[in-house]
Amino acid sequence: MAKLKLRGNHLIAIGFPQNQAISIAMEDMKKYYKRESNERVLAMLKHVLAEPEKFKGHGIFGRTAEVLLDAKKTEARKLNTTRAPYTIFGENGIDASAKEQLYTALKLPVSKAGALMPDGHGGYGLPIGSVLATENAVIPYGVGVDIGCRMCLSIFDIDTSYLEGHKDKYVGILKNHTRFGMTEVHSSPADHEIFERKEFSTIPIIKNLKDKAWKQLGSSGGGNHFVEFGQVTIAGHDRVLGLPAGNYVGVLSHSGSRGLGASIAKEYTNRAMKQTPLPREAKHLAWLGLNTHDGQEYWLAMNLAGDYASACHHDIHRRIAKAMGARPLAMVENHHNFAWKEVVNGQELIVHRKGATPAGKDVLGIIPGSMASPGFIVKGRGNVASLSSASHGAGRLMSRSSAKQQITGSELKKVLAHHGVTLLGAGLDEAPMAYKDIYKVMAQQTELVDVLGTFTPKIVRMHKG
Template identity: 70%
Template sequence: MAKLKLRGKDLIKIGYPQGKAIGIAIEVMLRHYKRENKEKVIQRLRTLLKDPEKYREDAVLGKIAEALISPVKTEAQKLNTHRVPYRIFGEEEISDEAKHQLFTALKLPVAKGGALMPDGHSGYGLPIGGVLATENAVIPYGVGVDIGCRMCLSMYDIPPSYLEGQKDKFINILKEHTRFGGKEVHARPNDHEVFEHDAFKSIPTVKQLKSKAYRQLGSSGGGNHFVEFGTVEITDETNEFGLPKGVYLGVLSHGGSRGLGANIARHYTRLAMKHTPLPKEAKHLAWLDLNTHDGMEYWIAMNLAGDYASACHDDIHKRISRAMGSRPLAKVENHHNFAWKELIDGRELIVHRKGATPAQENVLGIIPGSMTAPGYIVRGKGNRDSLFSASHGAGRALSRTKAKQSVTKSELKKVLKDHGVSLLGGGLDEAPMAYKDIGKVMAGQTELVEVVGMFKPKIVRMDKG
């Protein structure tokens, strides 16, 4: 069948008002009905025009209905001349570039408050470690490309000494039961209830990504994503796990929503930049109004990506647990690269945490160091000044390019040997020297979290391993 050809005059002929609705209608129909007969498409558009309210919630036609009922004006947005209230933690460890990125975000017309965590460094849109509260608006690049990226730690009743005495066994478990990067997937993906999510049926963009998401379930990305064995020391007598103080064997993973999240981020970022064009220095901070079709759709897709990231970790830990023949005693996990609806000073705001950990009062989280530095299990203190957030890791001290230029393979091998860490994969860009001192980062957020346990890596697997 020939590809659909649709022009503005075709829609004007059946009564569509001249304006933005025509362009939106053509874009939608060419995208979703490009192989359908033109007369059927025209009839579909004619029916929609008679009663657009009936189609407002339709996953495909809702965008056209919205343009007919309450057209959204696209106009260039200006930054405010003043910043909304903010707070920077551990400021002496943060580059000026990262601070300036936050300062730009604080001038957005939709911004209501912000914060920067002590692991902060520059990124796209919001800096990594940036937290921004907005009113009824979500910023795709304020969430990040790897939507719902998270940490997950499982603790086992297995002597930690086994990690040395049976090292080859644990190395083989990581080799056989973890997958990394863009090409590695499990030969037999497991099923998961996340694939029953309605968004896989109702949102066309997401629907197209389902098969890829299924293949990638239980895998991790490249870059700083990892799965590692290590020791977990519980230091708080009154911990939430009900475990005695002591040392346990642990599995810690860091990863996100894979191709599903990345494609959602790219698609809705393009839409946001069309809806709310901003000055050059702020263009990546374009937002979607949550009252619009695209805004509501992104919110649903973002939450699905978060659920999918959680499902990936769940699959990873189940595979490793089966291989070890042991069930975890306890588990801790938390998102970053996400946006939440939260009450701030009695008002519902959208809180973006791009590389920042939720730290509401008594909420548990994990803040990793590097492949040789300890990570920390923390309990949030509920600090309003940080918008109830903490750092999501140590944060980069060197860019990937600078790390590759300044760190040698022999230096990396020596550091790993000195710390008794075995590394599978991992490039020089992820060398411990590329990261800030986690001790200084933790010292910069004593107002935000208290430490209840510590994780020390022993066998690490990353991409290229």
């Protein structure tokens, strides 16, 4: 069987300009044609070189064609000396590293506005809890690795006393119908219309991930991802939520796009770092122009990953509802780690929300606390200063490593017993003490959301860390 042995001088010999076109062509050829002969691959590349305009938008040759048509040397971009306008909510409770990360992002040439939510803390690229609006550019690491990670709450008309009186039943449902981590999957994954999407056949990297995505459908990641039963309390009737005041049984899940999203993030972050190299402190903020092949391809891939994450949640909730023998009265779903096209100050911009959620006028959401504190069902107020955003949770008070060092198993058991919470799985890094006080976080974003109700966890399942 033939094996590609392509070198840069082979491309120079057929007329390739000595610029980024060579490295991109070699990278893609070795990825997609590694079992072909040099002769066949070079013959294809000659066609691209002769008529690059015909290959714009092509799944494999599109990037090479684009660089050939715009044969410019890639140079390191400089940051602006001043920051784009921004607002920080709950500034006193946010560590300096998170603010510095936001300040760096605000100096990108493409940045137009930013905000930091009260759950903010340091991350990679953009800080967790941040919002950044850019012009005609998307930052893969500004979206994050777990693309489209989200909260999903199903509300059932079931007496909440059942959670204690029939605890074994609900514990069994979580054990038997949820899957977590890298290796757990359902023995019979469900089919879903998401797999009919054209991106699975037109974008090479997505095509190679389809089987893995199918196997992982309806499963949750590790870390802070969970599925839990709890008590929903609705304070009063709201026309948007549409439920009368009262107590209900709720199922709340938190997870994202699994291996599909992680692979997309890695691939396009690498491409962005090659195309828009930045100073060291900003290197993970490299962007892709939306008028480029890679920018358009990433946009499609990101949206697919977000929809896949939603499909995973719906599959989780479908399985649980079937096991319960009940249908939900309502479902509330909101996501973070995503980018949206939105109008900001009269201009269409790309709004990245890294660990922050949409809170436009009357947009519903759920903001969780910890396994021993309530989450809040909210309705957005469309605050311009926050770019119509709110926090995605309480936010971490301790890093994972610090939590493991400072919190003991006996302390965790005591806190859970005090709050009447049954825990299945999870490590010390997810202990309630590792998170900020959700009541303080909510008090710092009264301008951003209105509270409609609460979700109090009672039976929690997470990946065994």
